[in-house]
Amino acid sequence: MKPVQGLHHITAVASNPHKNVEFFHTILGQRLVKKTVNFDDPGTYHLYYGDEVGTPGTIMTYFPWQHMRRGRRGNGETAAMAYTIRPEAMGFWQSWLKKNNISTGEIQTRFGADVLPFTDPDGLPLELITSNAPATLRHWADGPIGEKEALHGFHSVTLWLDAVEPTGKLLTEQLGYQFVGEEGNRFRYQAEANDMGIIVDILRRPGQPSGQFGAGSIHHVAFRTVDDAEQLEYLQKLRQAGQQVTAVQDRQYFHSIYFRSPGGVLFEIATDAPGFLYDEPVAELGTHLKLPPWLEQHRPAIEARLPEIKLKPIAKATP
Template structure:
């Protein structure tokens, strides 16, 4: 089957217990734009919030499900343990270190690893994040920050960088990536005494890398607020996605099959260590039901659940996301 390589990260979806605080952190402190306020299509009693660049270009989305009773996360292996966010330059990291300190955000010192400067930090629920400089990046291009954001566009977040996995069996995940998903093993680097193995796809670069650590001394993570639910990778269009549906069947990997998400089309499956992967199409995008200027301001519902709006709105707490 003639398959095109995956294009890189599409989005990362995580868990929050407080949509209001989450909105304030990611828009007012991190300067990302809320491009879609909707609900989890599999459980419409919870919000699904999408933060991204100015219009939610593929590869720029960090999304959150609000699970109000989510307990704490017990960190461990076989999980997504850090989401990198791209910023334009090394100078941007200096801006961000000062900003995070001023906003009392838990953060580390700027460091260099894998030939890039990066800055690790956590949100108010312990969500593990890192800013990575795009200064020496070659490969997938970043997005474009919203010009009305709380952060100057010259230092704004321009998309997802590498996604870091911590697994108990590197070999099985590496085999799926290289033999099944057409990734290339690009090298490795050291981080806090751990060896991190780098895999890349498509054009490569910050927007198309998966970084993996193998740990045998940790229990399996018990997820809660501040954990990552899944990572999605970019597929060009629906035709390509349907090829992946067939390919996973050939590989005897259980999957969801084709799923309609309205803003994109999806396919879900678990890699050998149990981490949930998604493949998602680049389009149609978030302007399918809202104009660019009003993205994220109102509760958006795909046409196939719009007739349930009254019931859905009755079960979720209002969240004011009007652009100021």
């Protein structure tokens, strides 16, 4: 069975949709490729950001539950996520984030790469990590960031766990990852694909408090499979290994199965197909509120509950 190809998408929680859109779309230069609702809570948006077309491995998604209390980082969760940038773009991002009143930490070194830490408006830890690794994506030319400086999809996620081995075993034996090294209490696992978003780091923190879910927390991490047939193979394999895996869920732009890792982190396996062009052409991605067929009859009530999101004209960043 083919190993998973790396990260498909990452879903987090925000408290304010307007600040969220301003941050990702206007400052980080990630296109708002889909504006829909949380299918399980249709009074809340589900916002998707990515490259020009929402290529798997670039897709950051948010549930903006308004007025939700800020979460607290701790064990049993995905505590940080990272984007890849080219090494020569680091100076640009330091200057650009400062210009937009976003505080950054000191540049760190991790496995030989430079790491620039900062947070989203709700305190979710984000990182920009330098790499020249391949990235199969489509640059959003109409966005604020030039192609040389733009984010090159996901680099990695960092899990905070009491113990490394149980989740490490799941990654290597069930999902096809390889253990590739450790630095201090950080253990790195890498997918076999030669593309973006292939790294999962586990930070071992024995005996530390558990995280408290809220705004600024990552809800789940999704891994890539090509199609439905491959996903079903994983569903069967994971269940045979004793994982409690959900039935396949129709998420309109991909199909999903969910399960908890031994450390408590919610994982998903999502299909690449059908993608975000399923119900909008490239030029109109993210400009309409899209609802699945089973919610379309409730559109007037749903629209009445949702705050209006208007995309502002985007100014080009200057390196």
